[in-house]
Amino acid sequence: MKLGIIGAGAVGSAVARLAPEYGHSVVALADSESAAIDPDGLDPEALLARKEDGEALGESDPDEALDAPYDVLVEATPTTLGDAEPGFSHIRRALEGDRHAVLANKGPVAERYEEVRTLETGSRGQVRFEATVAGAIPALSTIADLGAGNVTAIRGVLNGTANFILSRMAAEGLGYEHVLAEAQDLGVAEADPSFDVQGTDAALKCVILANVLAEGNGDGDTAEVGVRESYTLADATVEGIEHVPPSALELAAEDGRTIRLIGEVSTGSIRVGPRLVPEHGTLAVTGTQNILQLEARHAGRLNISGRGAGGPETATAVLADISRLEA
Template structure:
């Protein structure tokens, strides 16, 4: 079962091996990047810090050039010929690099092939940056055991909240000092509920509109039935409950597909609204429609995400912003890579 990640949709091919210059004073980092999707206009944003790429690959092919691949030419070939080159993508994974950026589409249950890609890198004492939710949501303990035996480190800020630094905020503040998290973590569902509330339209009408705008997938089930949000909740729970090994089957999930427009109308008249909320507390994950004050910090409009992180000593920390998109996810990936240079 596949979940089409935003980065997979918007960047061009499943595997890239490149050097990334984090900043003019930083050490150059060689990164092997799996998982670019259909090339769109966001690739230049992801590539803005990449100065040298020894290889680029998708699931079927690769171009390997130790002196540096011309990415524009590779992506042009991908668009016209459906492949990026004539080399074997496995050679790129087995080549010299410092960081594996794993961006293949999220898969459930065994989390393959993303989990194996990460495993190969860790066994070679390489760092791993995940934009793929599967390994962290479905096989967290296995992943952390591999990390414990490696000189490499796993980072996965891009799996939750796009450009919003949710995971890094929890890590920096201290997971032991965070008691719970609550918020909106799926932009598609939030867009639909926002439109239903403001326009008084029913679910089917707004869903069709959302698909026409390209906000929702042709098959929006993972967004509207709460699975995408639940995967993100599970990842957060695994970070907070480090001794646990939660997966999607541990989450209580209710989506928005059966939510009548009349309920939003009633909420509106009472000065409230409804959002698809993820709740993570005491090792449990719950996802479902919840009533909120209309002006709540956790009731963003459109595709934005917002979370409240409850802490022991600092009260509630509120974070909000763009929770999905190629540029947003790429910025989270690059933030994780930059941490390896510090």
């Protein structure tokens, strides 16, 4: 398929580089300053090398990439809250042109889910967003296979930065500020880590999961009382990890437990915060690993884990969504 990629950060660049391996061509690639467009296909490696050398990605305006002859728009711009712009408008342009949109950007499906679905209903294009929840982990496709109406609850570790910090604090007895600085030196944490350590990133992912479950629970015989049409970040109860002291982790260890930033989704409830979990239990993943624990009717409890972030890792989820569009 022909791809138009908006956003040339870690994920967008990785999608562009990997696309040929998956049998796709990139006909448009845009960052915030410029775009390269070629209906016959671009050379992503050459373009990204130019960008890394400080040159412009292309000679066109970024907005022109939205009118390129692509089959699938890959929306990989940074996540924004509230109106979820400019990502939402990018998706709208694609759908109004009866073309598909695949998202790595969490904003539109966390903050304006119902509007996105309404646009999709009026289009011949589809929206897919596996990459918004857990990087390489096939969370949404697993839920789809089970049937969203059959999944009664989800909990898990959904932010690698917070998990790295907490697991290092527990293992080494170090303080939060010390481990945060270490994570920043290693590139695990951003220069401004607030999105991760305050729980916002994990909460957005939980909101997306809640929207998917609510949509499934609104269909057929599995409908449950009290399920609303869509959720936003404002509906989540969120607490971060900045105030978790080493002493709390030490006390937890004495009782055979540890602390992880856990996201929890159930009917009408979205919560994110530090939680006590068994030290050697399923949810006590270490480093930057993520894990989701699904509670499903008939199937019981399912655990899926893996790399929840990273350019190539998240790009595989984007490319998997594109493959599903071809099926």
